[in-house]
Amino acid sequence: MIKKITxxxxxCTSFFMxxxxxxxxxxxxxxxxxxxxxYDLFEDSKGFxxxxxxxGLFRYNGKNYKSYSNNLQRALSVFNAQEDHLGRIWCNNxxxxxxxxxxxxxxxxxxxxxxxxxxxxxxxxxxxxxxxxAYYKTYKINLKTKKIEYTHSLxxxxxxxxxxFKDAIYFGSIDSIYSITPKxxxxxxxxxxxxxxxxxxxxxxxxxxxxxxxxxxLFFRQKRNGxxxxxxxxxxxxxxxxxxxxxxxxxxxxxxxxxxxxxIWFATGTGVWVYEYxxxxxxxxxxxxxxxxxxxxxxxxxxxxxxxxxxxxxxxIPNINIEKATISNENKNISSLDxxxxxxxxxxxxxxxxxFYNTKTDSISIIDLPTKDRVSVLKYFPSKNTVFISKDFxxxxxxxxxxxxxxxxGLSTAKSLTILNNKKLLYxxxxxxxxxxxxxxxxxxxxxxxxxxRTYTSYYNxxxxxxxxxxxxxxLRYDSLWNSKPIRYNNKSIDVKSITKTTNGVIWVSTFKDGxxxxxxxxxIHHYSIENxxxxxxxxxVKADHNQLWITxxxxxxxxxxxxxxxQTLTKREGVVSYDISGIEILKNKVYFSSNEGxxxxxxxxxxxxxxxxxxxxxxxxxxxxxxxxSNYSLKYDQNAxxxxxxxxxxxxxxxxxxxxxxxxxxxxxxxxxxxxxxVKYNSLPAGKYTFEVQPIIDEKFDVNKIKAIDFTINKPxxxxxxxxxxxxxxxxxxxILYFRKKIKKDKKERLTELEKIxxxxxxxxxxxxxxxxxxxxxxxxxxxxxxQDLILKQDTDASYDYIVLFAQLVRxxxxxxxxxxxxxxxxxxxxxxYLQLEKLRFGDDFNYTIHFDEKESLEVPSLLIQPFIExxxxxxxxxxxxxxxxxxxxxxxxxxxxxxxxxxxxxxxxSTEISNRQGNHHKSFALNxxxxxxxxxxxxxxxxxxxxxxxxYENEIAKGTKVILTMxxxxxx
Numbered sequence: 001m002i003k004k005i006t007x008x009x010x011x012c013t014s015f016f017m018x019x020x021x022x023x024x025x026x027x028x029x030x031x032x033x034x035x036x037x038x039y040d041l042f043e044d045s046k047g048f049x050x051x052x053x054x055x056g057l058f059r060y061n062g063k064n065y066k067s068y069s070n071n072l073q074r075a076l077s078v079f080n081a082q083e084d085h086l087g088r089i090w091c092n093n094x095x096x097x098x099x100x101x102x103x104x105x106x107x108x109x110x111x112x113x114x115x116x117x118x119x120x121x122x123x124x125x126x127x128x129x130x131x132x133x134a135y136y137k138t139y140k141i142n143l144k145t146k147k148i149e150y151t152h153s154l155x156x157x158x159x160x161x162x163x164x165f166k167d168a169i170y171f172g173s174i175d176s177i178y179s180i181t182p183k184x185x186x187x188x189x190x191x192x193x194x195x196x197x198x199x200x201x202x203x204x205x206x207x208x209x210x211x212x213x214x215x216x217x218l219f220f221r222q223k224r225n226g227x228x229x230x231x232x233x234x235x236x237x238x239x240x241x242x243x244x245x246x247x248x249x250x251x252x253x254x255x256x257x258x259x260x261x262x263x264i265w266f267a268t269g270t271g272v273w274v275y276e277y278x279x280x281x282x283x284x285x286x287x288x289x290x291x292x293x294x295x296x297x298x299x300x301x302x303x304x305x306x307x308x309x310x311x312x313x314x315x316x317i318p319n320i321n322i323e324k325a326t327i328s329n330e331n332k333n334i335s336s337l338d339x340x341x342x343x344x345x346x347x348x349x350x351x352x353x354x355x356f357y358n359t360k361t362d363s364i365s366i367i368d369l370p371t372k373d374r375v376s377v378l379k380y381f382p383s384k385n386t387v388f389i390s391k392d393f394x395x396x397x398x399x400x401x402x403x404x405x406x407x408x409x410g411l412s413t414a415k416s417l418t419i420l421n422n423k424k425l426l427y428x429x430x431x432x433x434x435x436x437x438x439x440x441x442x443x444x445x446x447x448x449x450x451x452x453x454r455t456y457t458s459y460y461n462x463x464x465x466x467x468x469x470x471x472x473x474x475x476l477r478y479d480s481l482w483n484s485k486p487i488r489y490n491n492k493s494i495d496v497k498s499i500t501k502t503t504n505g506v507i508w509v510s511t512f513k514d515g516x517x518x519x520x521x522x523x524x525i526h527h528y529s530i531e532n533x534x535x536x537x538x539x540x541x542v543k544a545d546h547n548q549l550w551i552t553x554x555x556x557x558x559x560x561x562x563x564x565x566x567x568q569t570l571t572k573r574e575g576v577v578s579y580d581i582s583g584i585e586i587l588k589n590k591v592y593f594s595s596n597e598g599x600x601x602x603x604x605x606x607x608x609x610x611x612x613x614x615x616x617x618x619x620x621x622x623x624x625x626x627x628x629x630x631s632n633y634s635l636k637y638d639q640n641a642x643x644x645x646x647x648x649x650x651x652x653x654x655x656x657x658x659x660x661x662x663x664x665x666x667x668x669x670x671x672x673x674x675x676x677x678x679x680v681k682y683n684s685l686p687a688g689k690y691t692f693e694v695q696p697i698i699d700e701k702f703d704v705n706k707i708k709a710i711d712f713t714i715n716k717p718x719x720x721x722x723x724x725x726x727x728x729x730x731x732x733x734x735x736x737i738l739y740f741r742k743k744i745k746k747d748k749k750e751r752l753t754e755l756e757k758i759x760x761x762x763x764x765x766x767x768x769x770x771x772x773x774x775x776x777x778x779x780x781x782x783x784x785x786x787x788x789q790d791l792i793l794k795q796d797t798d799a800s801y802d803y804i805v806l807f808a809q810l811v812r813x814x815x816x817x818x819x820x821x822x823x824x825x826x827x828x829x830x831x832x833x834x835y836l837q838l839e840k841l842r843f844g845d846d847f848n849y850t851i852h853f854d855e856k857e858s859l860e861v862p863s864l865l866i867q868p869f870i871e872x873x874x875x876x877x878x879x880x881x882x883x884x885x886x887x888x889x890x891x892x893x894x895x896x897x898x899x900x901x902x903x904x905x906x907x908x909x910x911x912s913t914e915i916s917n918r919q920g921n922h923h924k925s926f927a928l929n930x931x932x933x934x935x936x937x938x939x940x941x942x943x944x945x946x947x948x949x950x951x952x953x954y955e956n957e958i959a960k961g962t963k964v965i966l967t968m969x970x971x972x973x974x
Contacts, residue, residue: 035313292307354367411436419460543585877904
């Protein structure tokens with residue numbers, strides 16, 4: 001039933017007169033912003049973003065914020081960030097302190113608190129000077145000496161902020177415009193010439209003049225009685241002229257102005273106002289961020305627009321050519337889009353409503369339909385001036401002239417609505433294909449073979465009056481008589497989602513998973529996929545714009561130029577609102593996209609930015625310790641755990657993009673980081689030479705000019721170096737030579753020792769024979785036989801017999817023992833006892849002797865070594881003594897050596913020598929000479945302290961005898 005809906009429009013339509021705003025990203029404290037109140041923002045020559053905030057100075061590298069402060073800083077808030085010719089960043093505060101950054105720290109340059117007295121002065125760095133602009137004075141400070149070299153005074157004339165133009169600095173006061181020349185001279189160039197009193201004679205409140213430019217033309221603004229006035233500066237005529245067109249911001253608080261091509265953007269207490277300058281006049285073009293106190297506007301090197309605010313953090317517009325219509329959250333999930341005329345779009349949403357968007361006035365009207373089920377498809381029928389609306393559970397028509405809403409039967413759950421020859425409406429659904437008009441569907445079966453099949457989309461080619469219908473299992477082309485022909489690719493069906501046609505007559509279809517296909521004369525002539533430029537094979541919609549093709553994918557929006565085959569890409573990083581696109585329409589210079597996030601547009605004249613990301617190294621860690629960043633490193637063999645961090649300054653690069661990297665010398669193949677990752681670590685690298693290379697990825701392209709590299713060498717451990725190996729070889733050869741030389745020397749020494757031993761043995765034998773001769777000397781034999789003869793003459797047969805036996809035993813033992821080096825100590829004691837018994841026969845009863853040995857060890861001692869000492873004691877000590885003659889022999893161990901002590905109570909060596917001299921006996925004892933030689937041989941053989949000492953015994957300085965201490969070698973018997 002037809003219903004008049006004029007009242008419906010009045011009561012059920014919501015009107016929105018909202019300006020279309022650029023798509024922006026909002027930085028706040030919730031996502032890491034260090035503050036919410038900002039005064040200034042600046043991009044330096046390296047691409048770092050510096051922000052002056054209530055909490056201090058911060059540097060943003062595209063991922064993290066670094067804070068800069070100084071211990072002498074009296075206020076955290078800083079202002080007026082700028083860079084000097086040395087790359088240092090400057091700022092100041094309300095306390096009159098001026099700072100600059102150096103070595104990643106904030107350094108205090110000057111404290112002008114006494115001069116400024118609480119004023120927040122503007123300043124500028126010009127080569128070797130700091131120029132400070134206070135209300136009434138200008139200070140010129142030498143950067144090297146930090147001294148004020150010049151002061152320019154303007155009593156009661158408030159000065160404005162400095163402005164640099166063509167290597168000169170301009171600033172304004174309340175009545176004049178001044179310049180600082182390249183030679184640092186101040187000149188008055190233009191008098192303002194404006195009155196200071198109104199017509200009634202009342203004083204006009206006048207503020208400082210703020211200079212700005214557009215192209216090469218200078219302007220200034222000045223508050224006069226609280227109203228913003230704008231003027232053109234004519235340097236030639238030295239006059240200023242009033243400029244109109246800024247009435248809308250006459251009472252706004254303006255923080256900053258920004259020139260952008262032929263536009264001037266004002267940062268105000270009510271957002272951003274954009275004015276276009278054409279034909280020497282200004283016209284308001286658009287507004288955005290209306291609810292914010294915007295304090296600074298900056299366009300960075302990547303054409304991102306930054307906006308600082310006093311109360312809501314920082315906003316960034318990644319692409320000024322992408323704008324979003326203001327639609328309420330309730331109505332923004334758009335399911336279908338179509339064109340009404342060159343300035344109006346119509347859309348349907350999932351809430352069951354339709355809306356009209358006026359592109360000229362940026363206005364939106366939402367019409368609530370009677371049912372709330374989703375609008376599946378809508379289509380504007382120009383010849384009938386009617387919008388056909390298919391919903392999930394019904395259908396409607398809306399007449400744009402009469403504003404009548406009609407219910408239409410059978411038009412529910414459409415997959416596509418296509419106008420045929422501007423007369424009929426082709427309706428495709430999940431159950432087949434029909435033709436419809438205002439009254440409903442006609443039961444026209446166009447293809448019995450495809451009856452009841454699900455469809456996805458359809459397209460009418462006006463050139464040859466053919467219809468393309470995408471079924472669930474095939475793409476068919478129908479001619480004007482509805483004869484069908486399947487279109488296949490490599491003998492396989494094509495799963496089509498969207499169809500369009502470019503000016504060159506090529507039909508383009510998007511597929512669910514096989515990219516974009518171009519068809520001409522029912523043949524496939526083009527195929528685009530990830531292999532030749534697409535970012536994905538999963539395609540949403542395609543829309544032709546002459547010979548260009550807009551493509552929506554699951555990860556981007558791309559533009560394909562059919563002639564050049566060039567593909568350009570837009571992503572969410574550049575401001576794309578959503579990838580879930582439900583419709584594409586082109587009006588004049590804009591492409592409109594409907595999505596689950598509302599309606600947004602792309603200015604097709606300049607939609608793409610020329611990005612120029614520069615990667616740099618920000619960290620190098622060796623064995624998990626930070627080190628200074630250098631282009632070349634020489635490392636020890638155990639310094640082989642290396643982490644390299646890199647970065648691209650700018651807006652969100654590291655959150656959305658990736659890097660290619662490789663380590664030449666380890667793996668020459670290029671690898672790709674994960675999204676958001678900007679460091680690579682290598683553990684336990686072997687020794688060698690390496691080059692680490694990294695480059696940012698831009699649209700999946702490889703640009704060798706963007707590669708940055710670090711070289712490092714991990715040296716071999718010293719035991720693997722050539723000099724160490726050579727040293728080991730030399731050492732081995734030398735050691736071998738030394739070994740054999742030493743061995744030869746040792747063998748030679750052993751031979752010499754052996755020869756010496758043989759010689760010693762021979763000498764010992766000779767000495768033993770000598771000792772034997774000493775034992776058997778004729779004098780002793782004569783004395784012994786004479787004593788035995790006396791016994792025989794006394795007819796003391798038993799005693800003579802006993803002595804003869806002792807004498808024979810002594811002679812026999814002497815002969816036997818003289819051939820042996822060592823004999824048992826028992827034999828030695830028996831031998832000495834026999835010898836002393838024979839001597840006692842000679843000396844008589846006055847002679848007494850003792851032999852003492854208490855040790856139980858079974859030892860061997862040198863043979864016939866002690867007897868000559870005993871004989872010496874008897875001959876030289878006791879023989880000439882009157883009275884009792886005593887001789888004591890004691891064997892003992894002292895310090896692990898065997899000693900024999902022979903003590904007599906004879907006349908001593910002094911008297912014995914005197915007697916020997918009187919008798920003419922001057923030669924040394926023959927036996928003692930032999931003993932000394934024998935002891936010397938023993939000393940060489942046994943390397944022990946072997947020998948003898950003789951001590952004279954005295955009592956009250958009278959000789960009482962002699963003591964001989966003999967140290968001799970011994971052997972243990974087992």
